[in-house]
Amino acid sequence: MNNLSPLSELTERWLRPAVERVPRGLAIGIPYAWLLIFFLAPFAIVLKISFAEPQLAMPPYTSIFEFLNEAGDYFSVELNLGNYLLLIEDDLYWRAYLNSLKIAAISTALALLLGFPMAYAMARAPERWRGPLVMMMILPFWTSFLIRVYAWIGILKGEGLLNGFLQWLGLIDQPLAILNTDIAVYIGIVYSYLPFMVLPLYATLEKMDESLLEAAADLGCRPFKALWKITVPLARPGIIAGSCLVFIPVVGEVVIPDLLGGSETLMIGRTLWSEFFTNRDWPVASAVAIVLLLLLVVPIALFQRHLLVRAEATR
Amino acid sequence: MAISTPGSSAARRGYEPWDDPNATPILKIAALSKSFGPVVAVDRVDLNIFKGEFFALLGPSGCGKTTLLRMLAGFDRPDSGSIMLDGADMTAVPPYRRPVNMMFQSYALFPHMSVERNIAFGLKQEGLPAREIKARVAEALALVQLPDHGKRKPHQLSGGQRQRIALARSLVKRPKVLLLDEPLAALDRKLREETQFELINIQEKVGITFVIVTHDQDEAMTMASRIAVMDRGRIAQIATPGEIYEQPNSRYVADFIGKVNLFEGNLVGGETPLVRSAEAGCDIVLADAPGLRAGQRLWVAVRPEKFEISREPPPPGSTNCLSGVVWDIGYLGDVSTYRIKLDTGKMVVAAEANRVRRTERTITWEDRVYLRWTPRAAVALLN
Ligand SMILES: Nc1ncnc2c1ncn2[C@@H]1O[C@H](COP(=O)(O)OP(=O)(O)O)[C@@H](O)[C@H]1O
Ligand SMILES: [Mg+2]
Numbered sequence A: 001m002n003n004l005s006p007l008s009e010l011t012e013r014w015l016r017p018a019v020e021r022v023p024r025g026l027a028i029g030i031p032y033a034w035l036l037i038f039f040l041a042p043f044a045i046v047l048k049i050s051f052a053e054p055q056l057a058m059p060p061y062t063s064i065f066e067f068l069n070e071a072g073d074y075f076s077v078e079l080n081l082g083n084y085l086l087l088i089e090d091d092l093y094w095r096a097y098l099n100s101l102k103i104a105a106i107s108t109a110l111a112l113l114l115g116f117p118m119a120y121a122m123a124r125a126p127e128r129w130r131g132p133l134v135m136m137m138i139l140p141f142w143t144s145f146l147i148r149v150y151a152w153i154g155i156l157k158g159e160g161l162l163n164g165f166l167q168w169l170g171l172i173d174q175p176l177a178i179l180n181t182d183i184a185v186y187i188g189i190v191y192s193y194l195p196f197m198v199l200p201l202y203a204t205l206e207k208m209d210e211s212l213l214e215a216a217a218d219l220g221c222r223p224f225k226a227l228w229k230i231t232v233p234l235a236r237p238g239i240i241a242g243s244c245l246v247f248i249p250v251v252g253e254v255v256i257p258d259l260l261g262g263s264e265t266l267m268i269g270r271t272l273w274s275e276f277f278t279n280r281d282w283p284v285a286s287a288v289a290i291v292l293l294l295l296l297v298v299p300i301a302l303f304q305r306h307l308l309v310r311a312e313a314t315r
Numbered sequence B: 001m002a003i004s005t006p007g008s009s010a011a012r013r014g015y016e017p018w019d020d021p022n023a024t025p026i027l028k029i030a031a032l033s034k035s036f037g038p039v040v041a042v043d044r045v046d047l048n049i050f051k052g053e054f055f056a057l058l059g060p061s062g063c064g065k066t067t068l069l070r071m072l073a074g075f076d077r078p079d080s081g082s083i084m085l086d087g088a089d090m091t092a093v094p095p096y097r098r099p100v101n102m103m104f105q106s107y108a109l110f111p112h113m114s115v116e117r118n119i120a121f122g123l124k125q126e127g128l129p130a131r132e133i134k135a136r137v138a139e140a141l142a143l144v145q146l147p148d149h150g151k152r153k154p155h156q157l158s159g160g161q162r163q164r165i166a167l168a169r170s171l172v173k174r175p176k177v178l179l180l181d182e183p184l185a186a187l188d189r190k191l192r193e194e195t196q197f198e199l200i201n202i203q204e205k206v207g208i209t210f211v212i213v214t215h216d217q218d219e220a221m222t223m224a225s226r227i228a229v230m231d232r233g234r235i236a237q238i239a240t241p242g243e244i245y246e247q248p249n250s251r252y253v254a255d256f257i258g259k260v261n262l263f264e265g266n267l268v269g270g271e272t273p274l275v276r277s278a279e280a281g282c283d284i285v286l287a288d289a290p291g292l293r294a295g296q297r298l299w300v301a302v303r304p305e306k307f308e309i310s311r312e313p314p315p316p317g318s319t320n321c322l323s324g325v326v327w328d329i330g331y332l333g334d335v336s337t338y339r340i341k342l343d344t345g346k347m348v349v350a351a352e353a354n355r356v357r358r359t360e361r362t363i364t365w366e367d368r369v370y371l372r373w374t375p376r377a378a379v380a381l382l383n
Helices: A006-021 A024-050 A082-089 A091-124 A127-142 A145-156 A161-169 A182-207 A211-218 A223-234 A236-251 A255-260 A268-278 A282-314 B065-073 B115-125 B130-143 B159-171 B189-206 B217-223 B241-246 B251-256
Strands: A065-067 A075-077 B027-036 B039-049 B054-058 B080-085 B100-103 B177-181 B209-214 B226-231 B234-239 B261-268 B274-277 B282-285 B297-302 B308-310 B321-331 B335-342 B347-353 B368-372 B378-381
Touching: A024 A282, A082 A091, A082 A282, A091 A127, A091 A182, A091 A236, A091 A268, A091 A282, A127 A182, A145 A161, A145 A182, A145 A255, A182 A236, A182 A255, A211 A223, A211 B100, A223 A236, A236 A282, A255 A268, A268 A282, B027 B065, B039 B065, B039 B234, B054 B065, B054 B217, B065 B100, B065 B177, B065 B209, B100 B159, B115 B130, B115 B159, B130 B159, B130 B189, B159 B177, B159 B189, B189 B217, B209 B217, B217 B241, B226 B241, B226 B251, B234 B241, B234 B251, B251 B261, B251 B297, B251 B378, B261 B282, B274 B297, B282 B321, B321 B347, B335 B368
Parallel strands: B054 B209, B054 B226, B100 B177, B177 B209
Antiparallel strands: A065 A075, B027 B039, B027 B080, B226 B234, B261 B274, B261 B297, B274 B282, B297 B378, B308 B368, B321 B335, B321 B368, B335 B347
16 A cells, blocks of 8 residues: 655655755765855854944944954954843833734644644545645645735725625624734734644654544544544644644734734734834844844754753663 | 363364364354445454454455454444354344454553563553552563563563563453454564464463464464455455465465466366366366366466476376476475476466485476376366
């Protein structure tokens, strides 16, 4: 029997042979080069800007390095910590951070709650249905993300589709104010990021040996309890991967809170955006970005280490 | 009817409840059928299995053994028929409420739990106190001779050890019937043979009724008190290993269990039952022919080791005597098998124990030989 999902078949049949033909040193080098060029270099630039001061010029920040200045030093570095101090002093920033983390956490939980049954149903569907179901999960990506979020405005607004439908049913007589609230933001985020939760979950659930559930039933365990005791623990890698794929980008999400949220929907991505483009204060914006990165990277790194230690312990 | 106190085995004590009209079976399967679309996997199966039996379902791959077992466990719903366990109708009872347990072909050990927690899983579902669970887990681990492996995870065990843990897990709940789906199939040959005897010992110790599925005839012959041979969803014959071998009821069973030579012929009327067979090239005398009519078509089945091979020609006109030349010799150490091409063109197999040293063997390639057998050594088959 061919147990490969379309995704893993893709990697097994095409990606792996292609990768294996590449010389070993190069194969290891490519991801590192990628990381260096597209992550570390921009990170260094942003880090540098975060220690500068804004100025009305091009570029709109001062240089922190000076060669041969008036004082006669050959080389001096001037670090301005004011941007970071501002982040601590002005509660706007840390409220935005906290609110972003809160919205990301709740959205991740909602996506998990919604995505798990979906992924489970897909994984347990007859084999010939699974490919099309995965396709349907991916299909929304064929339209622009922006357009899909815009479409939600049409659905959620006062005289929009949802309110029209609820009024037609007679459930409400006044339109509900959903658009420009946190609720609209949650709807938009969960809708947009659901595939990132469902696909990794599906990949782990599909691999799960169904006879394990039969064994649990055979040993006297009712189906719902078996879900808790067997399925969920075995789906843990998928739950972790899906949650990371949702949580991390949602913390920095800009478009959804901007289009669907209200003026009081405080998210750090929006703050960052307005620092860059409205206030044109690049150094503060860079400091915001650096702190956001640390906020995300440090817990993830710690968690990875914890997983590694656990894996070693059970080996 | 105290037949299954620990340490006794129904079959090996000579107790044969299946021959006792007053004995009540612990498991009573009646007219059980199951189809998957157009495929009839199990076809009107009737079976009575008695307490303490080691019962084997034997048949080639795809004949419906697993499906039958899964219906007994409750994973598959029968299309029709009934399953009675110890007097209670199990047909519609879900698996988690059946007092039977199954050992899976894939073992189905929970990979995220230690061996101990795997074994304890079923007991926890019963809500037993922690102290008793601990004691029974230790007891089960001792039974399968892995007392120190409780803390390991399944992936840290060898195939043979996993097999034992799966057995311990399915035994620890003390089911009324234990179902085993090809329990030894994943082991290599030597381990498989050792484990066969160990399974028998364990079954005798715990006194639980075992229903085992296998496609390996040696396994069934070694372990089982009775065997049901299956053929495309149906039961072809139910009997003890000895009866299955010596008195198969059809060509299918005779052919499936061991090697057999079949000679097609017609019954000639008269005092002694005589078969005229063009394939054999001689007349065959049967020991008895109850209920057979003159002129009836039948097959005479002779096992290879029942032949007496000789180079001396018999007196002319002898019955039960084949003549041919040696085509091929297989030396298996303990026995030699001869493929002999009869004068009629038919190929037969004869086997002889190597009682003398090989260098002194008298029969060799292209020798003309004569095969004889006593009427009692052959069976007449009608289909
Ligand atoms: N879930 C299923 N769906 C469709 N056909 C099945 C299923 N399970 C078994 N079958 C078919 O039923 C027949 C008997 O299968 P099985 O009981 O597994 O045989 P065995 O265990 O003797 O090898 C086979 O033809 C098999 O293809
Ligand atoms: Mg099978």
